[in-house]
Amino acid sequence: MSIYIRDAFDLMENNKYGEAIVMSNSVLEFAIENNEEGLIAKTYNVLGNAYFYAKNDSLSYHYLYKSLDLYTKLKDTSGVILVYNNLGVNYRDSEQIEKSNENFERALKLARKLDNNSALIYPLYNVGYNLVDKQKKYKEALPYIMEALDVYNSTKELKGDVILAHIYETLSYIYFKLEDEKKSTMYYNRSIAYCEKHNFQVAIAELYRGSANLNAEKGDFEKAYELQSKFIIANDSIVSIKEFGKVKEIEAAYKIKENEEKLNFVKKEQAIQKEIIKKSKIYNILLVLFSLVLLFSGYWIYKKNKQLKLAKDKAENLSKVKSDFYSEISHELRTPLYAVIELSGLLLKENVSVKHKEYIESLRFSGNHLMSLINNVLELNKVESGKMKIQQIDFELKNLVSNIIESLEYALRDSNNTISFKYDENIPQSLTGDSLKVSQILINLISNAIKFTNNGHIEIEIDRLKDVEEDEVRLAFKIVDNGSGISEEMQSQVFEDFYQEHSKNGRSYKGTGLGLSIVKRLLVVMGSDISVTSKKNEGSTFFFELNFRVTEIDSLPIIIYKSQLEYIKNKSFLIVDDNKINQLVTRKVLDHLDIKSKAVDSGAKAIALVKEEEFDCILMDIHMPELDGYETTELIREFNKDVAIVALTAATKNEVEVKASMHGMDDYILKPFITKDFVETITKAMHRRQ
Structure with missing residues (x-):
């Protein structure tokens, strides 16, 4: 059954806490029935860690201390070191730094006596990390982290362990604080490469977040924003609400068993209490009263912390809902406005009567007015979220x-x-x-x-x-x-x-x-x-x-624009958009630029057509059913890396700016657009693919 407890540990490290707890409890039942105390101690340790990551502190400490007691009884020094190390992490997370340091120092002292590198590396790292993160003593921390790196390099059993990613990341941060940018960058790059090689998604997300904070501290807010965006994307792929829901279900399922164990414990305790009461009733009454005070105090603190966490979660959820709403409303409003503004503009270029011209001007003004109102709402959101740039x-x-x-x-x-x-x-x-x-x-x-x-x-x-x-x-x-x-x-x-x-x-x-x-x-x-x-x-x-x-008056932009118009003339474009009106508008714009075009209304049709015909550029809508623009682009890039692909979308800039390049797109254009900007963007995109 030891292999199953290792599997449970792997599940826990991959954020699958619910599955880890299910498997651990199955192993625990087997170990208790067969009286395998070593396996019981290991299982308690895994359960303690799983509940820690599931944010259930009381159960986490309960199982870790049970594991510590059993390892101590068995005189398993490696196990004791492991639990001390895990307790240190728990206390650090709850900001009890003194207790955290005590447990890490105990683990380090025992590990040095044991002369076991596998047991030594985590206490070394954690002592150093506390000096960095909690005490800001970077020079004092450096020897511990460097020794941890040496231990890793000299120990075959540790190869491929995630600890190396954390060591590199911490060294990058220390050298950043010691103003050695060259070494800081070197260790950051090593950490990213190592995480990508071993697919350590959690560590990658933490690296992006840490690097974003460092760049913000340096004043490089553009780089910080880029890394923060990468962190959000990486973190979204890791965190699963279902896993936390499953944890709650598992806790409920095993609550009965835990209550039975507690009941048996209480019955034994009552028998002992009867003997003690005979000797000293007053002492027991005071002890019970004191225990009740502590119990109610602990319960009140627990309730307050739970309320604060619920309030925090609610605020974060409201912020996300608000951001998603602005993104969706932007797309839904800009899409029809694109047709109204562009078609009215195209009609004004035609030979229309004075009366009809007045109607079209009225239509174009209404479209522009509505666009102004939309922009006001979006600008308000940008200011409130701190995302506005000059x-x-x-x-x-x-x-x-x-x-x-x-x-x-x-x-x-x-x-x-x-x-x-x-x-x-x-x-x-x-x-x-x-x-x-x-x-x-x-x-x-x-x-x-x-x-x-x-x-x-x-x-x-x-x-x-x-x-x-x-x-x-x-x-x-x-x-x-x-x-x-x-x-x-x-x-x-x-x-x-x-x-x-x-x-x-x-x-x-x-x-x-x-x-x-x-x-x-x-x-x-x-x-x-x-x-x-x-x-x-x-x-x-x-x-x-x-x-x-x-700025000096420069005629070069005019010359460049004329050159760009000449370059795109008679080129072949593919329009991918599930909205028929948008297809019509975009084709009319391309007609005025002397560009040949075809249009399809789905990602699947676009992929089939690109396999059959050659195009100079693809104008790709983002929001489409079945295959969206990002997925369609990735599938096209599997067999065609030469065609320029530009997102033509009514989404917000913040939504598409980061994702476009990540999914293989060359650039993006927001609808409605200025023709000069449109021409410049598609020209640059085609030049990149030459």
Whole structure:
């Protein structure tokens, strides 16, 4: 039966705690029936560890101490060392560091006397790890970890053990703290390679998380985010809710047996108590009272800890549900909007009547307006989750604002408003900054001005202030309207989430109440803020300042874009999308770019067609039934590594950015898109596969 207890230990190390407990209890019944005390001690140790990982501390300590008592009775020094080591890990996990150190030191002392490398390596490592993780004594920890490495290298029985991955990881962390980046990187790479070779998924996940924290500590937040994403993916593949559910079922199944054992123990204890009561009743009453106090105190602490854990789990679950909701709602809304915006844009290029043109402009404005609302909601989620990044893009501010005004022309006509744009000609033509966030800020502010102004005038003014540095300018932005205005007592509330202004005559200005809140949040992220001055029925002025770097005017991007258009002309594309309308829209876009295309509505059909025909690029949807875009890409890559594959999706950037490259895609495009960005992305993807 010893082989089965080893199998149970392997199951436990692979997070299959339920199966480990089932197998261990079967072995335990056999061992007790046959009075095999050595096997009983081993089984108690495995059960103690399994319940530790299943987060049941009381049962974990119960079985570990039973194992320790039996190993001590049997004078099995190796077993005693093993249990001391496991107890040290338990106490470390519950932040009882002094007890943890005591148990590791006992294990190390016995192991040195025993002169057994297999028994020595874990106490050595754990003493060193406590010095690193709990006491921050990196130089003192180094000799213990290095000795553990030497022990591993000189012991054949340890080959392939996961302990080597932990040793490498800890050495990487120590040298990072000792500012020896070369050695830190070397040991990190060794640990990753070793884990991948032996498929130690839990250790790989911990490596990603630890490295993410180190990179965040260094200030390399982009690398930290990349590694954190890898940790989440790796961890998701390991943690199984079913396993924890199974543990609970197993605990219930074996509860009866445990209660019977406890009952027998109580009966024996009662017999002894009767003899003691005869000698000293008062002593026993005090002892019982004291025990009850301890019992109730322990129960109260247990209940509090359980409530805190439930609250933590609930908060984490709510955060995940919220993130999943934003991802799903983004996809579901952007998909039809892609068709509305792109088709209306294509129709405006056709020779349509004046009347029909007005209808199409109205349709395109409504689509863009809805897209703006969606972006507001998504930006709010990004700020709250701390995932918002500042991008540095070369752009022409004057053209940006002019395009925004043009896109809002229909709304201006509908509200019978006029608009003027005052632009300081001393502002450099080409600037570098986050043009997407500037665009969103201005769209929200100008749209807000139009909404609260009728038969009036809106003025946009941008002035150059004193230069910050030689290659950096500071600009002042003003958006002025003569609309309904904001009362003085309400001005402090307009930047709050979901706040909506209502007029005294009962008119309600419909909206999400997020526009101004998003503006303020975006500006804060960009190192600025926004102010407002207003009087009721006289209008409002919103103003803010931003810094931009000055860039040299370069005609090269225009030349490159023309070259890209020429390169993709007459190329052959495959569109994979289960939405027929999206297929039509994408084909129309490709037609205007002189690109030949075919379309299929499933991953299976795409795979079959790629085997028969040659394509220069595949535009792959992500969310499809049966085979999704990631799975389809992986299957295509098994037989075709030359075709460029680009995700064309309505999913969020955070969802697709990491996964796309992991599954063999060359890049991604978010719908709806700007044609210039679309052309640049597909051109780069095809060049990579040449």
